[in-house]
Amino acid sequence: MKELLEGSLAVAEIVRLCKPGVISAYPITPQTHIVEELAQIVANGKLNAQFVNVESEHSAASTVLGSVACGVRSYTATSSQGLFLMAEVLYNIAGMRLPVIMTTAARAISAPINIWNDHQDVVSLRDSGWIQFHAEDIQEAVDLHLIAYRLGEDKSIMLPVMVCIDGFILTHGLETVNMPSQEEVDKFLPSYKAPYKLDVTNPLTLGPLVDPEFYTEARFALNETHKEALALIPKITVEFSKVFGRNYNGLIEGYQMKDAERVIVAMGSVCGTVKDVVDELRKKGKKVGLLKITSLRPFPASYIYEALKNIPKVAVIDRALSLGSFAPLAAEIKAVFFGRPKMPKTISSFVVGLGGRDITRESIKEIFRLLTGKEKQGEFIDLKPELLKESYE
Amino acid sequence: MFGPLVCKPGSSRNNKTGPWRTELRPKFLKKECIACNMCLVVCPEACISGQGKNNYDFDPDFCKGCGNCAAVCPKKDIEMVKEDSA
Numbered sequence: 001m002k003e004l005l006e007g008s009l010a011v012a013e014i015v016r017l018c019k020p021g022v023i024s025a026y027p028i029t030p031q032t033h034i035v036e037e038l039a040q041i042v043a044n045g046k047l048n049a050q051f052v053n054v055e056s057e058h059s060a061a062s063t064v065l066g067s068v069a070c071g072v073r074s075y076t077a078t079s080s081q082g083l084f085l086m087a088e089v090l091y092n093i094a095g096m097r098l099p100v101i102m103t104t105a106a107r108a109i110s111a112p113i114n115i116w117n118d119h120q121d122v123v124s125l126r127d128s129g130w131i132q133f134h135a136e137d138i139q140e141a142v143d144l145h146l147i148a149y150r151l152g153e154d155k156s157i158m159l160p161v162m163v164c165i166d167g168f169i170l171t172h173g174l175e176t177v178n179m180p181s182q183e184e185v186d187k188f189l190p191s192y193k194a195p196y197k198l199d200v201t202n203p204l205t206l207g208p209l210v211d212p213e214f215y216t217e218a219r220f221a222l223n224e225t226h227k228e229a230l231a232l233i234p235k236i237t238v239e240f241s242k243v244f245g246r247n248y249n250g251l252i253e254g255y256q257m258k259d260a261e262r263v264i265v266a267m268g269s270v271c272g273t274v275k276d277v278v279d280e281l282r283k284k285g286k287k288v289g290l291l292k293i294t295s296l297r298p299f300p301a302s303y304i305y306e307a308l309k310n311i312p313k314v315a316v317i318d319r320a321l322s323l324g325s326f327a328p329l330a331a332e333i334k335a336v337f338f339g340r341p342k343m344p345k346t347i348s349s350f351v352v353g354l355g356g357r358d359i360t361r362e363s364i365k366e367i368f369r370l371l372t373g374k375e376k377q378g379e380f381i382d383l384k385p386e387l388l389k390e391s392y393e
Numbered sequence: 394m395f396g397p398l399v400c401k402p403g404s405s406r407n408n409k410t411g412p413w414r415t416e417l418r419p420k421f422l423k424k425e426c427i428a429c430n431m432c433l434v435v436c437p438e439a440c441i442s443g444q445g446k447n448n449y450d451f452d453p454d455f456c457k458g459c460g461n462c463a464a465v466c467p468k469k470d471i472e473m474v475k476e477d478s479a
Contacts, residue, residue, distance in 0.1 A: 205400040214397040221396030
């Protein structure tokens, strides 16, 4: 059924339809509306779940670690500083192979404190072992939660999945969303049957100490499972489209890529703006396109290679930094081509939209314009040089 | 793919940690033993067993060679010897 919904309420509603048995979260802007709504849903008896109020994000993550370890489908959500407070638990959840599903409302990191959207929080957690999806709009955010549960709980995968939705832009934006029915969801997403769980009648230990004899293999297996997930995601999205009628690749999405000469690579809600600009420039006869990365982890390197190998000029938009090094997404996109037979002539890297600074159509056009020139390395768009004159000597 | 992940109870019985041992291992001389049980009690690996005089010994699969048993023996009936000695 089509409804006009705020992003947070849409996410809360799809989580209700996925029927988790335990929800634990600590409120943080801009994630708050999601868990507020879920608390209300549970209190109103519309979802038979235990909502565990906790004193911090570290506890929220620990609670869902425990509940999934007991074989119960679980859910949490956070953002920014909360995600960082969860960090050590997140690595444990992945290492213990527990399919926790989490929404992260992507937000900037302190200091200076900033509650608005960029990707620094989620991108910083890219090595945690979690599968990481980035949604472009609210409909995709809703759908990725279904795919996340289905993928994470697959017996061959058993990994946690983070669905990253841009803070405010998607969490607080309104959009007409096609919300699936309970029957459709049940058809796509069977109830969770844990292949291993904590059980007093059949005791076992999760995440015990392992010495150098075993640790390498545990990490190797985790890494291999990400490769297996890479192969499984497109199969799951085919089934998804059979039930819900919406088509996703789940890894990447090309837009006007066929004869494109200049292509922007991006993640998240900015892709919507880029598509609008692509449409506008295409009308003027400019051969421009977009490659959207939906799955940052596992990183779909071979898909990206195939999509970009014949594109002359590529720009990568980063909404996060790896301070002291290359912009993180740009570095990975470039790594795809090293030692391969074909590659773009230039791969430029742009940093844009940090801490909620609007990425306007003009910003995107500026990037397309700069692509006609020399290769750019970590070029900041919409930088205000007049703010860089303070002196404390 | 799954690596070493889930441990059934009793896994430490299967994971023999004796190879971590230092160069020394205890040698139970079995001459002066009075069955005081001190060696068995102080062993941090709980790998000494026995009952009755001159009847105690250690389990090489788990002994780390710490020497506590030799140090505590009131009769000096346990010696620490080189790993490869008789």
